[in-house]
Amino acid sequence: MASVKEKAIILFWAVCLHVDTGSGSCVDLDVTGCRTNPQLCQDPLLAEVTCPVMCNRCPTVPQTTPSASSGSLECYSCQNIKTPSTCNQTQMCSSGQSCFMETTDTVHGVLYHTGCLSNNMCTPPGYEHGIVGRSTEKRQRTSCHECCFGNLCNDHLCTSSKYDCSDVLRSGLSRGSGVYRITPWNMHKEVEVYCDMDTEGGGWTVFQRRLDGSVNFNRNFSDYEQGFGSLDGEFWLGLSLLHSMTSRANMTLRLDMSFSNGTTGFDEYSGFYISPPEGYNVNVDKRINSAGMSDTSLFSDHSTPWDTNHRPFATYDRDVNDCSRISGGGWWFNRCSNSNLNAPYNTNALFYNTMYPGNPKTTKMMLRLSY
Known part of the structure; x- marks a missing residue:
């Protein structure tokens, strides 16, 4: 032997x-x-x-105690199973490990493997803290390899799609606010988005952000449809992607802004939906949460000639009533509306009447799956 x-x-x-x-x-x-x-x-x-990496015996890896201790993770641990939900075995991870799930494509179908794995094999280059969704370990015939940091969190990795930032959060893959890759439910391709994981529980997909006027928002319709700017700074995510994400299920819209005098405020609206490309109309039901805002000129109003709700999106080359050419930027105009958060930066055209008077210094528009 x-x-x-x-x-x-x-x-x-x-x-x-x-x-x-x-x-x-x-x-x-x-x-x-x-x-x-x-x-x-x-x-x-x-x-x-x-097993030097897993046991942290590499020169660049800090030494850790291999045995499980109080506070260590408990993970599902099964090998070569066809259905993750059938796994009823668990194991306690050593210090410096997280939970993982891996799928392997075989001639007999997809097989799932779960257990504990060294954090060093779950953190890609450039990230110093936290656990992210896709491990850096590469293996032949492995179609998915994902990690998470939470007790028994690896029961749904590789099995649930990340359609937006709320799915990233619920899957236990959050490493804090930043750029993530998702696959919108009806687009069948990965895209990068900025996820706000700090505001009111996190899980928000940011689709507009103004910070300092470094990005020109006076763009044509094609730019607004496809998106522009940098996810690390100012950007507009794109009407096409907005329509895709909001058509999945009931969404919540959140608008955050701040002013140069330190005043801040936000509004949240239920039933957020961007209609198909014919007009990319904006639609919300009612305001459900707010702070620092007035009770007039709401985004959900639709009874006056200036209300935004249900209006099509317009730009200077696809204008509705000359509002984009007059005010600048692309927006859901109706007699130039009660708001325009995409107007030229540091001008009177950039405003939100529910938080009037004044022109916002920073703005952020986000969506999240309604719970």
Whole structure:
């Protein structure tokens, strides 16, 4: 019967992968036990040769205690199952590990693997903190590999789509506010969006942001349809994407703004929906939450000639009543409306009558799946 040392050597040579824990590359061998069994780290040879990354034995990885301790994560742990919901086994992760799920495409269909994995294999380059959705570990025939940080959070990874930022949050994949990749439910391709994970519980998909006037918002209709700007600064996400995301389910619209005197305010509206490309009309039901705003000129009003609700989107090259050419920027105009948060920065044309008088210094428009 082979000794532990012999087993490690056999595993080492079987995959023909060089591991140098001194000064060169330091990676785990592609062995299932290496990824899912923290007890392997208790053996010095296996920890140094077979599973150095998982056991944090690489020179650049801080040493951690391999045994589970109070406060460590509990994760679902099953191998080669066809349905994740059938997994009823769990394991306690070691320090420095998070939960993961992996799918492997086989001739017999998709198989799911769950368990614990080193955080080092779940954090991509450029991110110093937190766990993100897609692991940096690459394996042949692996179609999905995702991590999360929360007790028993890996029961739905690789099985639930991330249609917007609320799905990212509910999937346990949030690393705080920032840029994420999602797949809108009817677009079948990944896109990058900015997720606000701090405001009122998080899960907001930001589709408009003004900060300093660094981006020109006086654009043509095509630009507003496709989106422009930088997700790290000022931007407009795009009418096409807005229509796709709001047509999925009942959405909440939130408008945040601040003024140079330090005043801030926000409005939230239920039933947010952008109609099809014929007009990209904006639609909301009623205001459901507010702070620092008045009770007049609401976004949901539709009884006066200046109300925005149900109006089509207009730009200078696709104008409704010359309002875009007069005020600048693209907006849902109706006799030049009670608001225009896309007007030229630092002008009187940039306003929101529900928080009048004054011109906003910063604005942010967001959507979130209604709960």
